[in-house]
Amino acid sequence: MRSATVSRDGQHWYVSFLVDDGHATPGQHPAPNSAVGVDRGVAVAVACSDGTMRDRQFRTPGETRRHRVLQQKLARQARGSTNRKKTLVALRQVKRRERDRRHDFVSWTANRLATRHALVAVEDLRTRNMTRSAKGTIDAPGSKVKQKAGLNRSVLDKGWHKLQLALENVARYRGTRIVKVPAAYTSQRCSVCRRVDPESRESQARFRCTACGHAENADVNAAKNVLRGCRKIS
Template sequence: MGRRYRLYPTQEQGTVLTGWGHTARALWNVALEQRKYLWEQRRYTLRSAEQCKQLTAARADLEWIRELPAQAGQQTLRILDRAYDNFWNPNHPADFPARKKRGHRLSVPLPGQAVEVRKLNRRWAEVRLPKLGWVRFRLSRALGGTIRNATVSQDGNGWHISFGIHTGRKPAAPNGKPGCGVDFGIASSAYVSTEDKPRQMPPTLTKNERKRLEYLEHKKARQQTYAKKHNGGKYSNRLRRTITAIGKLRTRQANRRSDFTHKLTTDLAKNHGFVGIEDLRVKNMTKSANGTVEEPGRQVRQKAGLNRSILDNTPGERRRQLEYKSGLYGSELRPVPAFHTSQTCAACGKVDPESRKGCGRLFACVHCGHEDDADHNASVEIEARARRTGGTVTNSTRSTTVRVPAPGRRRTRETQPATYG
């Protein structure tokens, strides 16, 4: 289990952590380029065990690497190993490991043996970081287990520390509660089949916050244009303060979105025996409509706005949370095919696009006369498909079943493309 706490370093400690974050980012980029080069030139697969030996030699010659704790550098290389393994795993959605830009969130990973935690009182505790000493953090909840790893990171709200905790908790037995289907959408954030009203995500920014964000974005654009014309692209302190203010608003927005997502998924997993959702391909749904120079896209700005609305409801993150929370609360996640869920009548099972004209909220079946909210009708259809799922995936509530294909064979490194390192 993961535990995340707000960290309160002193000004001197914050400066040191910022330097460590940039060093860890640079180390990641150098290690990634080294692996890609060796594969392209020699077809040699480099792993962290060998790179850790090279890191030890580099620390003796390069001061900027020596300032980073050795445990943090070694942990960075191990994480790069895991990124490669996830990429080659056909059942994992990870892409090929990418370089980290300077604007990437600063983070310093550490193994569990390198940190020590002591409790000060009911609300505060301290963590001892190598080469830095004790740093206070807000004890918002108990650790509840043994620390396996730790990551110090920074976002718009300041510094945080995350612990990977071994709790020893085992998957719960089936809770025996009734199941449900959930339709995730834009007009309705989530419509549960057993409820008569949708669950709406509150606005992640207030009206004044949206105005301020728009003002800051325009201000940033003006300052960047000035920097390119007069400062050779170098950012001024004013521009950096503007970027920091934007980051604070964006982080606040992300935290509110995450709060709603966690509360929603916890309630669904805890109070239902199974949760049926659509097996969505979010990447395909949010592809850009720009097109090419020869064949430019149509309604590009409208599609961009739709993509932002889809991603704002985080369908992928909701599914990820339901996957692990269902095991904790004795429920089961059942993804079902998403085709025709919005055009299938939950009463008679007939599929007809005429039953759902346009993008209205009303579903009126042209065959049996059944009327319902379109999103609620889809959630009932999703629940019916989920009930029929048992090692198979169903096409609809009344159609034949299609066998789930066997997992694809794991690709070997001998067939690795030269461009992927």
């Protein structure tokens, strides 16, 4: 064992160990010629260049309702009161369930991607610009759309970062290469004729190229561009 850390989140204690498990990264991946591009979707959580999509609801409608009711209750309760403490515990439980599901989803997805493919291309968040939000989130009507879009994006970014970490972790055991690709215009570019046009992004979910007419799920189209971008740089 190399180190141990202890942490707590109010109700539970956690002990994490960092161990040297003796596992070495294999020289060759079991599927050496398989490559996939992955896009963090707006409509679905993860879209792949082979057309597969993964999504999961992290909070049930019942839990969303319960969360709202608990928050209203909390607002009425006196600071430091026993009832307020009980409400806080209940709120944390709802959040914990959501976090656990997200964690499961990320681990499962990372494991599957890195096991099936020797090369996984993901978009590099640092180089991502605002083009992605031009259509899809901010254009949607409603109140406080801009703020909500910003919030959704930050939540998505967080999940995306976790997926990348999980991928890198699994990659060590499988010999998978994880390549981060500059992601500018991946959502506006046609994966067939390469033309970039924001108008091709017909809706959040749909891509239809204004030049060649190629139509497919917008996130899958973007994932194909991510894979191609990776081939260009490697």
